[in-house]
Amino acid sequence: MPLKAEPEDLCPECEGRGWVIEQDSGAGTARRCDCRFQTLAPRLLAGAGIPARYHNCSFKNFDINAPSPADKDQLLQAKTISQHYVEGFLKPDGAFTESGLLYIGSPGVGKTHLAVAVLKSLIERYRVRGVFVDFTTLIHQIQSTFDPGSPESKREILDPVVNTEVLVLDELGAQKPTPWVNEILYLIMNSRYTKRLPTLFTTNFRLEPDSVTTHDSLDRTPSSPGFQLLSSRISPNLLSRLYEMARPVAIEAEDFRREVQMQKHRF
Template identity: 55%
Template sequence: MERTGGVEDCPHCGGTGWVRVADGGAGAARPCVCEEQRRLPRLIEASGVPPRYRECTIAGFQTAGEERARARLLEARAVCQRYVDEFLGLDGRFRETGLVFVGPPGTGKTHLAAAVLLELIRRHGIAGRFVDFTSLVHRIQSTFDPSSPESKHDVLDPVIDAPLLVFDELGAQKATPFVNDVLYLILNTRYTRRLPTLFTTNFRLERPAAAGAPGEHDLLASRVPPILVSRLFEMAVPVALDTGDFRREVRMHGIRV
């Protein structure tokens, strides 16, 4: 078989980058571990995970703090670990549902989402992508300039098609018809194609129990069309990173990971 760039003198493939596996017939070839190791830095580079999050790991997620907060963070970390461990199902297919990390700024939502993405890139060689909503919107808008070297599709297609996507800061952009169109295209296409997405958001998923209670104005539904909020619940399991109301909301949905 043609050499594709495996590591020379690799004990598994002899440097071809491929190994044969029995399939009950003539046998099939799959990329050797050495080839996967070689691809890894490229995949991580191409993922778009910002440099400050490149070293994030699930195990390295800080869970210090007062006891209740700590228990909650430990639980969020455990959910992430389970998600990674069960990403490849017994049927040999990747998971179709994602996670939505909910909580105020500074609670580690992006750390956990990036860590899950990086872990799955390492484990399965999956071509995951990281995108921050605000930068994405600005990048798409810059393509409207006739002198722009890239088109709207150049920017959007890799996000829509990614086998695993981190969509950071859902709701960060004020809802305008343009922003809603972008959101609709991404969420709806990924939902239809059953591609898993890991969202983070500073906004609440549900209305506080009492009308006029604090938090009434921080609803995700005030930033994202309600139809897309419902879609979000079909696509992703909430992971709460704050006490009190955020916690209760997740319970109310009764979804278990």
């Protein structure tokens, strides 16, 4: 989405045109104005659609404090993997990496925080084009295009999601997996896979039945959202595609315990 600059924001050198004419013996030579590069990262950040509540998320303010050392280790590991991902994003051949990350954990643990921190770092460091979408919001936006009076088409909503250089797809599996929802998800994932564009996913659902350690007597009911399997929310072909597209980063046990701790304090 192009952002309209306020008049006072206009560069004094090029007056917002983005190029300047350098004097030569003839009619002058056009060159890109420096402001294009200086203002590119802020413009890309502003255009990435990061929700206001996540605007300030960075690696610096990611909280790795947890009651148990094991949980602290897990948070630190998730942060380190994320930072390494940013470090290694530009491959030696000059191309961007094709694979993404899949943050797995209960709500509130910091999955979205890390995904946003990665996205912001990639934009600031490599000037990539990135987009953040919450899967539920996206589905609702697409549904609203079915209204005959809708100003936007399904394609206009999906195009930036499918084509952006880096996508954060927040809350994978959050929508009831109807055939239509799966179809939309398939379109997004398959297009990005084919175009070799990396995606950062977050999900509240687990990959494997045994990926959560039962190291204490916590009441883990299968119906609690953090412990349902992702395979109950997306189709098998999407799940295997997901494995090909993203490296899992689990921070799931942590938050559940935090939440239980909080409940314990409450009573």
